[in-house]
């Protein structure tokens with residue numbers, strides 16, 4: 001029911017979108033709740049109510065890309081790596097990142113970073129890499145996002161409207177890019193209050209039977225307490241019955257890294273050539289025999305060493321990632337996992353260009369004729385052959 005393939009926000013009769021309007025599109029494609037804890041995704045600086053103007057897309061938020069965005073008179077710079085990985089104190093404003101931050105603020109440029117939430121998005125970095133090798137039957141390698149709970153509320157039928165409203169306003173019922181998701185079914189509730197009871201329906205000491213609804217809704221860790229409190233405020237019963245079930249695992253279908261099947265078995269060497277061509281790479285590092293035929297492949301753009309175990313546990317024979325260290329490569333060998341290391345820059349830059357195209361497509365569907373520009377960026381590493 002909840003296809004994540006397409007999310008479109010329509011803003012009618014608006015020709016000059018603000019930064020906030022473009023961010024709504026971005027966060028529809030890559031919801032921030034999927035980001036890893038401590039990852040400072042979101043607006044790094046700038047006025048959300050300012051005009052978005054031209055939008056520049058880049059992998060890194062640094063002096064080089066901010067300078068380019070300002071030179072192009074862009075109103076918004078969208079990056080993968082956050083500008084503010086570390087908090088900026090008065091002492092470190094005179095660092096390269098401090099300078100970049102100051103430059104953006106003085107120039108009136110909004111900077112927004114979609115990092116691990118974009119890794120987890122079906123429109124993101126890993127999905128772009130999985131598309132290169134045409135992975136089928138995709139599954140997530142490492143689920144992310146906060147823990148989820150199913151909240152079940154019993155209430156008289158007549159209270160369904162106000163309770164639903166309270167639940168949604170408190171942040172319940174969000175699934176990926178969808179909000180206000182709930183399920184209700186009618187039934188019969190019974191109760192018998194003792195002489196101290198003050199029942200909203202019936203009287204103490206009398207067995208009552210009431211037409212009730214059972215309302216089910218999803219809540220996240222951070223919103224659960226507020227949601228229960230909001231329901232208590234509008235629920236007519238003296239002691240509302242609310243069951244909270246912790247759900248096993250994280251939000252379904254949201255996470256970092258993808259494992260899947262190739263359309264047909266291919267050798268590691270063939271896949272290497274294919275990926276090198278798509279990512280315009282001069283060289284790539286391979287662990288394992290290039291002639292090995294593989295059919296299950298895992299991918300994770302950027303630094304993928306931490307997901308090695310998830311990759312071999314998924315049954316993958318080949319892991320396409322970057323920044324793999326020596327001991328990680330040895331460990332992969334021991335688990336018969338081949339590795340194609342394409343570096344950090346190429347797959348993430350590739351994924352950001354694809355993400356920029358998705359943003360552009362949705363802007364066009366909203367009737368905005370704004371320009372999406374791509375910053376000129378280079379891999380800091382040069383391959384010497």
Ligand SMILES: [Zn+2]
Nearest residue numbers: 302303344348
């Ligand atoms: Zn990265």
